[in-house]
Amino acid sequence: MxxxxxxxxxxxxxxxxxxxxxxxxxxxxxxxxxxxxxxxxxxxxxxxxxxxGHCHPRVVDAICQQAATLNTHTRYVHDMILDYGDALTAKFGSDLESMVMVCSGSEANDVALRMAQAMTGKTGIIGTDNTYHGNTTAVSQLNSSKVPVGGYQDHVRQVPAPDNLEPVGGTREGQAEAFAKGVEQAVAELEANGHGVSALIVCPYFANEGFPTLEAGFLHRAIDVVRKAGGLIIADEVQPGFGRIGTHWWGHEKLGFTPDIVTLGKPMGNGHPVAAVVTRQDVLACFQDAFKYFNTFGGNPVSAAAAMAVLSVIEDExxxxxxxxxxxxxxxxxxxxxxxxxxxxxxxxxxxxxxxxxxxxxxxxxxxxxxxxxxxxxxxxxxxxxxxxxxxxxxxxxxxxxxxxxxxxxxxxxxxxxxxx
The missing domain is CATH 3.90.1150.10 (Aspartate Aminotransferase, domain 1)
Incomplete structure (x- = not known):
């Protein structure tokens, strides 16, 4: 060793x-x-x-069969990414019906932040003070475990994260309101320094924060604050998504809110590097107008086949x-x-x-x-x-x-x- x-x-x-x-x-x-x-x-x-499950035979077989047939990027038209897109977006309610496929959760969150900036024309971002959303330059500004070189940039605010044994505001009963007040303060600071608010990004299970026990509606007040300021809500479902939490397919469903943008990653391809951003058609169109974005490997036929097999196994088993x-x-x-x-x-x-x-x-x-x-x-x-x-x-x-x-x-x-x- x-x-x-x-x-x-x-x-x-x-x-x-x-x-x-x-x-x-x-x-x-x-x-x-x-x-x-x-x-x-x-x-x-x-x-x-x-x-x-490790090395699930249906996922392995889907990867092998597709790799033996075709693998290329998405500037060619192929059906697998469309078939998967239909199957995936069917798992969401409301009007979350469009997607961008990428290769990792970090990429997904990076794209989501840019979507929010394009849609709002603002740059301010709010996350919690004990979180992790990935490791691109933009997303690493949100991470609490290691301060970025040069410190956190002025467009980022971190609010106190909810907790079971040390709740924000001092009590479990008052924690939702205390969390919302933290968001209010962050909004006020971002508006005062000229950045405004583009998005609040949270894992709806608050996984890295220690997965505190939260009731449906916990985020309602905080979300209202952000939307009143013109910002979007990003739900990072990389950890709680695809039915892991048992009660629902997605963490935002368990907390009872509808995000504007959802990011997916780790479990999506059972180890194959595939991730996605799911959003409304108007948000995606605005993003594509504002940014020239292309991902060589995102949504390639093999990745889409792996992801489709995972969806099928979740349902069938x-x-x-x-x-x-x-x-x-x-x-x-x-x-x-x-x-x-x-x-x-x-x-x-x-x-x-x-x-x-x-x-x-x-x-x-x-x-x-x-x-x-x-x-x-x-x-x-x-x-x-x-x-x-x-x-x-x-x-x-x-x-x-x-x-x-x-x-x-x-x-x-x-x-x-x-x-x-």
């Missing part, structure tokens, strides 16, 4: 991210499992990219229903663990995106959470941490994750908590 890591550092850079104290040297995957180069099997409770039922069962198991382990301060989640927040002596137990991530890995279960203090165990497995897998997760977590606390 040392030789491999040295080679990796030389070729990819010394700070190229790896998970775990001892990184997993993966060799293959199937369903909800990964195997390393020594043949050890791991339950994958973290990777949302293989949405319908009832994976949204599985996410709902298995997720509820797993949360129940973690709630039982909380009765035995005082370090668990909160258990929450929706569908197959859930976890447990750890506190000790009245403080976020970041050190315990970090130790748990490695202890679980050593015991054959892969998960990770999230949240403002990185003190929340995040469980976000492929959507083929079942009750037997949930039992294994809970059993190993029980043992690991006993070992590290």
């Amino acid at each position: 040392t030789t491999v890591l040295d080679r990796r550092a030389r070729l990819l850079g010394p700070q190229m991210t790896t998970f775990y104290r001892e990184p997993v040297h993966v060799a293959r995957g199937e369903g909800a499992f990964l195997w390393d180069t020594d043949g050890r099997k791991y339950l994958d409770c973290y990777n949302n990219v293989p949405h319908v 009832n994976l949204v229903e599985n996410a709902r039922d298995t997720g509820a069962y797993a949360v129940g198991l973690l709630e039982e663990l909380a009765k035995r382990h005082d370090v668990i301060a909160d258990v929450r989640g929706s569908g197959l995106f859930f976890g447990a927040e750890l506190w000790r002596d009245g403080k976020p137990a970041t050190d315990v959470c970090s130790a748990m991530v490695d202890e679980m890995r050593d015991r054959g279960v892969l998960l990770h941490s999230v949240g403002r203090y990185s003190n929340t165990l995040k469980v976000r497995p492929p959507c083929v994750f079942n009750r037997e897998n949930a039992d294994q997760l809970a059993e190993v977590m029980d043992e690991a908590l006993g070992a590290v606390t």
Whole structure:
């Protein structure tokens, strides 16, 4: 492993991210499992990219068949991208019926920001203060984990993110109003400095913020503030989308609002690099008038075939229903663990995106959470941490994750908590 890591550092850079104290040297995957180069099997409770399971045969077959037939860019006319566009936009309500296909969530969010600027003629952007939306130059201005070189630009404002245990405004009941007041302040500042407001961009599950428990309507006041100022609403569905949250196909449906623009990425092609921006026809037309945009690989026939296969598998294998039922069962198991382990301060989640927040002596137990991530890995279960203090165990497995897998997760977590606390 040392030789491999040295080679990796030389070729990819010394700070190229790896998970775990001892990184997993993966060799293959199937369903909800990964195997390393020594043949050890791991339950994958973290990777949302293989949405319908690692190496799903229908997705693999769709990629291979299309690659053996045709692959080119979208300046040629081909049916696959249109067939996929019809199938995808049918999953949205209202008038979200047009799309731009790209290759990553970062690209999707970059395009979405430009759409908002084109539509409004303004440049101001509002996000939360504990978020991540990608790594292009424009989108990295929104990220809270590392300040961009030169600092945040004057057209960006970050508002306090919602939280279960440290709610904005001090109470869970008053959090929606407190969040909206943060947005109001951001709007006022952007209008005063001449940028105005082009968009509020949020993950509607607030995934990187720690996926707090929010009721439908939570964002209504904040959205009204933005729209009154002439801005658009962008829903980044890269993490909660495609039925992961169990109750709905999309996170914005769960929160009960209709965005102007939706961005999609990671799970869309089950690991194949495909992403998209879905919006109204008028927004897309305005964007195309304002920007000369072309993406060589976005929407190529192979990517579209992979994405179409994912949609079909989600439907045919009832994976949204599985996410709902298995997720509820797993949360129940973690709630039982909380009765035995005082370090668990909160258990929450929706569908197959859930976890447990750890506190000790009245403080976020970041050190315990970090130790748990490695202890679980050593015991054959892969998960990770999230949240403002990185003190929340995040469980976000492929959507083929079942009750037997949930039992294994809970059993190993029980043992690991006993070992590290």
